[in-house]
């Protein structure tokens with residue numbers, strides 16, 4: 001028991017030191033609940049009737065309550081895993097060749113994580129709102145490479161929001177064109193990671209996911225053109241994250257805690 005306590009204190013102190021280094025912030029259960037309840041980005045306020053039906057919820061107020069009640073705290077194990085994974089994600093993002101992002105700017109975006117329980121909020125899908133990456137308790141159990149890939153994808157979404165003009169200029173340069181305002185498209189599926197427009201890709205195909213009916217059975221009850229992505233923001237986030245998974249197929253997932261701790265220390269204090 002004493003051994004356990006010493007270990008626990010050691011890890012706790014260690015993590016506190018790391019958090020002071022200011023590159024990573026883990027929102028507490030209360031901070032996450034407050035953020036969702038305030039709905040400052042108006043994401044929940046913007047959900048359509050079909051979005052609510054797809055979530056099997058009658059009204060926005062009920063969904064808001066349901067959502068902020070699903071906020072939880074990160075465990076120490078979650079934090080350790082995320083500190084390591086975000087460092088690996090930054091290492092990759094600092095060198096990945098891309099016409100759409102600045103390696104320097106994306107690497108310097110601060111990580112802010114929130115976690116919610118299981119599939120109670122947004123089906124447990126990883127997503128971003130404001131400058132925060134929302135994860136679910138279930139994603140914490142995936143293998144490390146998959147978690148790193150997810151963080152890369154989500155950090156590209158943070159970049160798209162923070163450097164929107166820069167990113168949208170790159171989209172235009174590469175041949176994407178605005179098609180319409182999303183709010184003018186009937187049955188369009190909500191996604192907090194996107195901007196306010198629908199787009200045509202460089203081949204002229206309109207990119208959009210919309211529900212098959214007014215009464216969708218879930219958020220996956222959708223139709224789309226050919227094999228098109230939902231939006232250029234998703235297409236580019238997937239493309240960049242896929243480059244990581246293609247590179248790392250053979251990597252060993254067994255990493256011992258001492259090597260992680262050394263890495264963390266260097267990450268923080270270099």
Ligand SMILES: [Zn+2]
Nearest residue numbers: 157193234237
């Ligand atoms: Zn995404």
